[in-house]
Amino acid sequence: MTMQPTLYPADILYTGMGSPVRSGGVVVSGQTVAAAGPLDELRQNYPQAREVPLRQVISPPPVNAHTHLDMSLYDFKSLPYFQWIPEVVIAGRARRGREGARVGLEAVRASGAAGMGDIVWDAATMEWLLQESDVPGTLYWEVLDPNPATAQATFDATRGRVAAWRRLKRPGGPRLGLSPHATHTVSHTLHRLLAEYAAGEGLPMQIHVLEHPSEAELFATGGGPLAASMGRMVPGLSIPDILGRAPSPDLTAISYLEALGVLKARPTLIHMVNVTPEDIRVVAQAGCPVVTCPRSNRNLHCGTFPWQDYAAAGVEIALGTDSVASGETLNIHDEIRAAWAVHKGLDPRLVVRAAVKGGTRVVGGRVPFIRRGEAWNESYLWPE
DSSP, X not given: OOOOOEEEEEEEXXXXXXXXXXEEEEEEETTEEEEEEEHHHHHHHOTTSEEOOOEEXXXXXXXXXXXXXXXXXXXXXXXXHHHHIIXXXXXXXXXXXXXXXXXXXXXXXXXXXXXXXXXXXXXHHHHHHHHHOOSXXXXXXXXXXXXXXXXXXXXXXXXXXXXXXXXTOOTTSOEEEEEXXXXXXXXHHHHHHHHHHHHHHTOOBEEEESOSXXXXXXXXXXXXXXXXXXHHHSTTOOHHHHHTSOOOTTOOHHHHHHHHTGGGGOOEEEEOOSOOHHHHHHHHHHTOOEEEOHHHHHHTTOOOOOHHHHHHHTOOEEEOOBOHHHHSOOOHHHHHHHHHHHXXXXXXXXXXHIIIIIHHHHHOOOOOOOOTTSBOOGGGBOOO
């Protein structure tokens, strides 16, 4: 007896190749893809197929390219970024660690994410994730030290940890990376050391850059609410001390990283909301991908990511949830829906591609293809 094929129609079809298309579909026979393409053609070529209700998206699963799993025991709180760091992240540091990462990993797994890029603060948590995580991707060790005088010691400790953690890597397990926390929380000396080391060792990097307007103000004037917050958190250390130069109106976080040589390591730049056209040009020329977190940007009063400008410049874009403390959940599908809502004039297919192809390119791995002869997977049917 011949099995009747099933036709799955979708508003958006992304096969993992090329670009997503509108009004597409997949014909499945048994557990094998018989065809994928424009819906009208599939209906014509497979008139015997049983057609099921329309889906919004059929695609390989998306990737959560930026998370903080070890903050998953924090409570969500919406505050301006320069307040949120001391009042939420630092104040709640005792709740950050392995148990939070365990809860967060379960949430990412339940969301159906195909991979993740996770920032890890705690050494014991890194060891646990390297040995236990079954979600592919990259675990980035977070480094913070704004004091140039202690940069070498911090770097030496980081290098020693990376050497030890490399021995814990498993075939098919997550890869190891580095995350100099942000442009203003890592000294100019340490930024150089980490970037040169990462480039030489083939370690991927993620850096938080230009998340809130106050960061742009810090580089331009040395003042503003973020600079004031930094002054309270690291008393006795000035902004010129951290940056190794005086702020100036023509200085941005991106021109600063470029001058340090950090962009040569092609780090992934997280947030990148409050940028200039020149920043975008420099990032595109350097070949650095960016990750946007729409809900976190909204909740921390950061502004709107200039998606169209990045796309026009040819910058690779990915999506991430950030932590539950700012992004509310670790469900990448929630983030995708938020991106559609925030970027109303944007072609929704660009968001799908960013979540799948962009995320995979950031955290590593391979996007499976939905094409004739490949195995069919129900995870290709995105939740409504």
